[in-house]
Amino acid sequence: MKKLKYFILGVCSLSFLASCESSLTKPTASGRPYEMLVVVGDSLWQRPAGRALFDVLDTDIPGLPQPERSFRISQTDPSRFNQILNIFRNIILVDINKKEYTQTKMRFVRDEYARSQIILHIQSPTEEEFRQFVSSHSQQIIDFFVRVEMNRLIKQLKDKHSVMVSDLAKNMFDCEFMAPEEIQSYKKGKDFFWTSSNSATAMVNICMYSYPYEGPQTFTKQYVLNKRDSVMKKNIPGSQPNMYMATDTMATFCRPISVKGNYAYETRGLWYMENDGMGGPFVSHSRVDTVNNKVIVVEGFVFAPEKMKRGLIRRVEGALYTLNLPKEKEEELELGIPEIEISAKKQN
Template sequence: MKKIVCSLFLLMALMLTACNSGPVVTRATGFAYEVVVVMDKNYWEGTAGDAVKGQLTSPVPGLPQAEPSMKVSYSQPSDFNGLLTYVRNILLVDINPNIYTKTTLASEENRWAFGQLVLTLKAPSPEVLIEYLEQHPNQITDLFVKEEMKRATEQMEETYSSVVMDVLKKNHQLSLNVPEEMVYYKDTTDFFWTTNNASTGRMDVVVYTFPYTDPNTFTPEYLVAKRDSVMKANLPGAFPGSYMATETKYFDVDYSAITVHDKYCGVMRGLWKMVGDMMGGPFVAHVRLDEKNQRVVVAEGFVYAPETDKRNFIRRIEAALYTLRLPGEYDVPEEKTK
């Protein structure tokens, strides 16, 4: 009997050893846009720590009120073990004049858990670290945000509203993965609208198209004017004469260019308002050229959440915009359903 028990313990030990030496199988924990910073306490409570926190908590662009880009938790190196190593976003900061001569930033995925991003920041002194962060504003935050966008996009590629997908493919020759709870919609010739119709944290997505005639189409001035005309015609408010418009008097609309599916994509973000009503909130839009049909395609998400923070809502809907595919980009049949 003793031999059997010993053999069982030996087998369990071998299995644990094999698991520990094999590939990472534990899934990362924690919520989106949260990060654990591991750093010596003396530096964390000094100017270097302030600089790190300042970058991670920098305001999210395009929101009506300031909200931090990341929620930050702290751990001393000696306490960083166990479940903390499974957190999805981790920043390791090591300041050591005896080892480093310059500041470096490295990234590693799935170090301790699957679906994890670990950034390691090394510097010879607090002063050099601060100088590096000043020269690379938002670099660390952008890496974490990009990874969170990637996670959300991948999730929506698997679980999405089949109602929206089917209508857009059939009537507009477009493919778009939006959150699965978006099943209410309105569809016209060149305009599509869907919403989750939530009482808290309402998210809406619109897709509209218009003929491409001029390269000046891809300018913020033209796109804001086009947006206002389309929204006024298609999204009336609850009161007579009320309609959606872009807030330009007190808030600048930001426009930048990125690459999506190896093609140009304009990104427009700002605030929307209801003329004749008290509603408003943030919006973000992707603007692309459908060369096959010589039309401009605008996919926009906007949020109405006056009672709570809007960061995670607008970022979730922005992640959906990255799934927009034009004719010729979604030829592979999609079997997933909501």
């Protein structure tokens, strides 16, 4: 019996080592952030089912001054899905087969052909059911891949981030937080700090501030925007006395989200300097510090005249998810779609 136990342990150890070795020998996934490869038949891609998926991925990012797409989309027929294309970082594999499936479902796989890769499988019995499914689950599909990219950015921030911003968050709010390493200047106020990269052409900024939690009414659009305008007017003035940061309330989008399993209020839209020409996009998370019974707001905003803003605003948005409130544990973002486990045999 003892020999059998050691034999089983040995087999398990070898399987684990084989799995690790397989993972280490895989190439790093190719492609840039928010690039997407859809593997679907050429003719199906042009029919209503394929157009429905394209329309989901081709939506604009809310809260930007100019239209910018959520993803860069490429498509290939399954017959061309070879060893060059199968290491793409974000892949959607479409499989429509009435004999194989009775209902439409989504599942994802990590690192099947490359490290830091995500493949989303969408399987359906018919084209019409596929079309209806992706149309009704459009936000779930978008949020899935956005959070995949956010998790990748968070891993990068763990290796390289602004120690200055982390120290400010810890000393002022007892929070753990990681901001892009290019942010190296700051200004402090009462229960407030503003940090910036101070770049003349593509400036990224992170603010953090707090105020008392007063119950559920704290998380309404009007309440959050009133607080934002009050805090920013006081702490981010312009070059002249009548200049200060304000919010374009007509171009602001708010929604509740989940961060680390807890309630958060996401606000995104446009900021501008009153009586000045400066402006750009911003995104913020408002969360409850239950230890101290106050709201902690962390916000990223961008000033990049005559430049595309998608990459910049998503870079600071990813940083927002690194915020750990007092006594909160660090967690990866939940992706909201079931995961398929890959066996060591399949990996090889």
